[in-house]
Every structure is written in structure tokens, then in C-alpha cells.
Amino acid sequence: MPFMVTSSVPLGRPFWTFWSAATLANVGDGIRLAAFPLLAASLTANPVGVAAVTAAQALPWLVTGLLAGSLADRRGARTLLAQADLARVVVLGVLVVAVATGWASLPLVLLASFLLGIGETVRDTAAQTALPGLVPERLLERANGKLVAGEIVGNEFVGPPVGAALFVAGAALPFAANGASLALAVMLLLTLPISVAARPPQGTPKQASPGVVAGLRWLARHRVLRTLALVTAAVAAADSAWFAILVLYAESRLSVGATGFGILLAAGALGGLLGSSVVDRLVAGTGTA
Template sequence: MPSLGELVAPRRLGTSFRWLLGSSWTSNLGDGIALSAAPLLIASMTSSPVLVAAGAMMQYLPWLLFGLFAGSVADHHDRRRLVMIANGSRAVVVAALVVFLVTGHATVVIVLATAFVYGTAEVFADTAGSTLLPMLVRPADLGIGNARLQAGYLVANQLAGPPLGAFLFAIGSFWPFLVQILCVSLAVVLISRIARTPVPERDAAADAASVPTSTHPIREGLRWLRHNPPVRTLVLIILVFNVTWAAPWSILVLYATEHLGMGPVGYGALTTASALGGLVGIAAFGWLEKHVSFSTLMRVCLTLEVLMHLAFALTTAPAIAFAIMFGFGAYAFVWGTISTTVRQRLVPMHLQGRIASVNMVGVFGGLVIGQALGGVIAQTWGLTAPWWFAFGGSLVTLVIVWRSLSLIAAAKPVLDTADDPDPSLGDHETA
């Protein structure tokens, strides 16, 4: 029977992958702690809904402002070093906030400014970090590698981090952020153990098969995306489905407490059900990847998304809502792992950062648009109306892209000698 370490991080993925996994899980724990502690801190300083909402918006705004630039930076510098610098900057920013809290000089403005600067550093850390896995493992192992990274996000960021952050905040306002500093600092140490990642270079064969190079690096990435139908369609699907998903999710707390009558505790349990469903997706992904084609899995996941919106629009029973949310967590995890894996397999190594950043700008842009629409729709037509909007929008989108999903899953990457992971990165521990 394989050991626990072998199950979590198979030896074939290499030592560097284990350092990357440890760094990602540790960083996610710190972010999960802040996920609950930051809103609690702002709410303790002001009762203004605008200021409380502004704290949440600080998570998205840096992506819209700096996402594409961060992708270009990641494609032209040592990506491991970029993650270390960005995470180190995040630790310094939070340390400054702790000083303000301990000395009693913290204000809402300082907290919001800290959230924005921290979010900006996070853009560069996440963008560069998302490009490391394809440099460390073989294309055939990207699925299991992404699944393990997603597992850390679910367990540390969504399950363990938020309650720990709330508990620490109850002890003292600065404690969750002090622990967050320790987590992020440890993540820097762990990722420093990965061998230095060389700056990806363009390959002559890839250049001949690709579109002409633009003089501007961001424009080059956008041009490549425009001329690659599978990846372009995948990015558009993610954008549209994030719009339809975010519309009802923006008023989920009101839907749960007023429409379903669940109360604050029930609302918290509802969101936890999603993370628990994700754990089922984690356990099942290895089997699914071996026995079911990616095209079938993509169609099933998006179909379940459509049905989930319909079910939420129709139900008034909390028990059914829990079951729906549990299922959502399971298929959403599978979809996220597959879509990331497919994109990483199809994008040349020297463009991984830029295409990943375009994808993330689409994700957060879709969230902002969807949240704005959801609030207006609910205010005008009631709390179930955003679910009907999401059902109709996602259904139309699925019908349009149904045939394209098989083409996306079956697409072959442009051969690029720079795209093969360096075997030495899986064995060396330090640069």
C-alpha cells in the first residue's frame, strides 16, 4: 500500500513539485485566515456597507488593473524568484498592518490601502506561481498536479483558514494577521527550495507555427490567444460562466437567510458544504481522469452548472440547498482542474504567464460584472431572479459551445522544445 506522502504527492512528480505543493498549501492557509479576519476587522471599524464592500472589491481590482502586466513580467523573468519576491512583499505589507493594529493607529483607510497593496502583490505571486507546474512536471501529470494544488486551496483556504482566522480575531485583532505573516513567510522558504526556473525562450519551430511576434509582449500574448481557437474559446467560456455564476452568488447571503430562512449559521454551513463537495472531487479526480475523457467531463460539469442554477431557483428547502451546494463543490473542482490542465498543455511555455493572466482577468472581470448584475436583478425582480438569469445565460452559452468542448479537449499543443519540463527541476532542491 502506498504511503500517505506518495498518495498526496506521487514521487514521479519530483521533489520540486513537493516544495511547490507545500508552499502553495501554506500560502493558502494564510490567505484563508485573512478571508474571514479582514472583513471582521473592517466591520469592527465601520458600519458603512460601502466601506465593507470596498474591502471585498480590493480582491478583484488589482487583477483588472495589473493582471495583464503581471503575466508579461512572469514570462520574462525567473518565475520562482518572482513568487518569492511577491510573497515576501505580501508579508511586509501585512507586518505594517500589524504594527498599526498593535499601536492603535489603524483606520479603515489604512486597512483598505493594505488590502489593495496586498492584492497587487498577490496578482504577481499567483500569476507567476500558476506557470511553475508546467515547468516541473510532464504534460501527462498536469492533471494530478493541478488536483493536488486545488486540494490545498479547498482544505486550507476554504475549510481550515476562515474559522481559524475568526477564532484568532476573537483573541485579538492583530493575531490572525501575525499568523498570516508566518504562513506567507514559510511559503517563501519552501518555494526557494525549488531549483532556479530558467526564463522560457521562444523556439524557432514554435515561431514558424505561430502568429508573428508583436513588438509589445502583452499584445503578443493577446494575438496568440486570438489565433488559437481552443484556448480562446475556453477563456470566453470561463468569462461568461463567471458572470452567470457571480450574479446569484452576490446575493447568496440574502437568498439563504431570507428566502430559505437558514439564518447566519445556516449560511456559513451552506458555503462549507461546497468545500466538502470539493473534497469528494479531489478523491475522485484520479479515477475520472483515467476512465472518462476530458470532453465528456467538461460537458457534464457545465451541464451540472446549468441544472444547479435551475434547482436553486426552484427550491425553498434548506436540505435540498445543502445537497445542491455539495454537488456544486464536487463538479466545480473537477471543472477547475480540467480547464487549468487543458490550458497549460496547449499554451507554449514562454506564453504561460500572459495567457494565465488573461484568463484571470476574465475570471475577475466576470465576477465584477456578475455581482453588479445580480444586485440589480434581485432588487428589481426578487431574490430568485438572479438564479433564473444564471440558468438562462449558462444554458444558452452551453448550447453554443457544446461542440467546441470536444475540440478544446482534443487540441494538440504547438511543439516547442522549451515546453518540456527540465528533468533537473524535479531532482535539485536548491539553486
């Protein structure tokens, strides 16, 4: 049954505080999204090496994504989000020092991108579980649309051009800006009431493995979500394939430089931004299916 349009109902201050923190974190992620391929390309001209840095950022979703979901089930979202962002601030601090002092290497960049990817996996997963504790059920579509819009604006629209421009000014600057945005996000999260999305659901397993195994078994039996997961995986694989070498194509074939690379990334965000802004109206009119 389609949901009623609830555009006139306010989402509330706790949601907008949470949204601000998430958007800041995603702006930092977008800055890093452009800066990491540019940094890799400055260290090696080998397409495999450049693609490996991009793959290292996405690999945690494959190897730790299920564990992140189980962890989000057992821990309070507010605490988990703050811990994930603080851990990423530490990694970025080490990377900034390495780049600024000239001892950054491709293996170090690979390790940093992988660790930051783990933090992003935990953060993004926990952010999704926090929404039901922030807004009533009837507002979930609109709240999720706003959250996704902030993610797209930060990750794809604002962050990449800023990251590319900062890289031109100084290779360490985009990673320092990423760390600063995450630190501000943590400060905002800590202003949320402890009761907001702070307690894990009752009756969840204490160990991560049973939760992961149970979740996989449940997904295998659910035809619609199983099909959706497979289709999403195929689309994500296609996206990752072209994005991994886009920086080399932009620089060597299009000759647009670092700033042009950031603008190319931002251009791809327009469709996603439009979709996230109308999703609640579409659901209200036609239903989720």
C-alpha cells in the first residue's frame, strides 16, 4: 500500500544534526575519492597500480561488509559512528604526514585506502540502522532520501572537485581536509542524545559470526532481496571497472588534468541527486515496487 505524502511533517532536530554529520563525512569521502587516484597516479604510471588503490577502497565492502552489518546490529549507532570516524581521522593523520614529508609509497597508500574503506563500511552501515531511531516510520522514505541526497552531494558532487583542486595546491591537503571534516562530524554526533539510536536491538547475538551466518541464510531464502542483491552486485562491478582507470583516461586521453577529473566525477552525481530528491513522492504515488 503506498505511503501518504508527509512532506509537511518536520523531520526534527536530531535527524538534521545526524544528517549534517553524515554529509560532512561524505564530503570528506568525496575529497578522498578524487585525491587517492591522483596520488596513486603521481606515484606510478602503471594502470594496475592505480586501479589497485581504487580497489583497496572498495574491497572492505566485500571482506568486512557482512561483519560491519552484524556489528551495527549489536552496537549503538551513535557510538559506532563516532568510533569509525575517529579511527579514520588517525589513519588520515598518518597519511598526511607521509605525503607532506615525501615518504609516501604505493604500498602505504594501498594500506591507508583499505583501512579507510573499512571505516567507511562500518560508518555507512551503522548510519542506515540509525534512521528508525531518529524519525517515525512514516517518514523513513523521506529521511532516507535526504540522507542519500547528502551522500551524493558530498561523495560525488562537492567532494571530488574540492579534492582535485586541493591536490593541485598540495598533495597532502585533501587528506587533511578529509580528516577535518570527519572530526567535525564526530563532534556533531556527540551532541545527539544518548538515547537516539544508542541501544542495540534486544535479543541479537553476542558473537559476529552467528549474526552473519543467520543473515546470509535469511537472504538466501528471500527471493526478492536475493535477486536485488545479485543485480546490485552486477551493477556495482560494472561501475567499479570503469571508475578504476578513469583518472588515467582523463589525464592521458582527455588531457583535462586533476581539476577536470574532479569535475567529471561531479557530473555523474546529478542524476542520483535528482532521484534522491523525488523518491518519497514516487513511493507515495506508485509504491516501492
